[in-house]
Amino acid sequence: MDEKFAGVSEAIISGEVDTGIKEVEKLLSGDVEAQTLLHECIEPTLDMMGEQFSKMEVFLPELINAAEVVDGIRETMAPYLNVGDERAYLGTVVIATVYGDIHSIGKNMVSLMLQLEGFKVHDLGVDVNAQSVVNQVVSLKADLVCLSALMLTTKLFMSDTVEILRKHPALSNIKIMVGGGAIDEEWAAEIGADGYASDAARAAKVARKLTEGIRREQK
Secondary structure (H helix, E strand, O other): OOHHHHHHHHHHHHOOHHHHHHHHHHHHOOOOOHHHHHHHHHHHHHHHHHHHHHOOOOOHHHHHHHHHHHHHHHHHHHHHHOOOHHHHOOEEEEEEEEOOOOOOHHHHHHHHHHHHHOEEEEEOOOOEOHHHHHHHHHHHOOOEEEEEOOOHHHHHHHHHHHHHHHHOOOOOOOEEEEEOOOOOHHHHHHOOOOEEEOOHHHHHHHHHHHOOOHHHHHO
16 A cells, blocks of 8 residues: 555544544645545555454454544545545445344444445344335435345245345346355355355455446446
8 A cells, every 4th residue: 555545544443533534635635536545545444454353353343433434534535526425435235134033243243344345334224024125225226235144034034035126127236145144155146146245344345346336337
């Protein structure tokens, strides 16, 4: 990473919102473009933190603080991206634990990592039926749906949700990622999901890969 980005990167890692915003303002008022800052500083920093989290070298409080810094930075960068705040995000995500399942910890971790990665996340909570998921995806014009199931008995509700999403005429381009203790990669492929992740750090990377064309289409 270029040395000129060190101040922003360090502010994200240390959770210093004001410092991060000041460093970004300084760079943007100079000769650094917002997209360059996003791709060459913010994304690599979050990738590094995701790797550290998966290795238990950083923990939840550090990630929460980093997310606050990144939110502040995005608001600061929005005017420089010319098309409003939405351009500062990689895409819009709807996330939920499927009907019949009330487990939230894994889903919450994925939600946080996706926010850190650069997505606008709408968390529907737990025990969410298929039609509620579909309604929100359509209403929000989401790019990605993330579904979690920790109980074997709720795997079929996940399958039902994916099937209804696939059949909806307005959602032909939607990407679907699944995960949770009851799910494996084979099941994800069987029910027609686009991606699977076994933990929150991997979920962020899979989400970025699934939606990598979004920003190119927005330009």
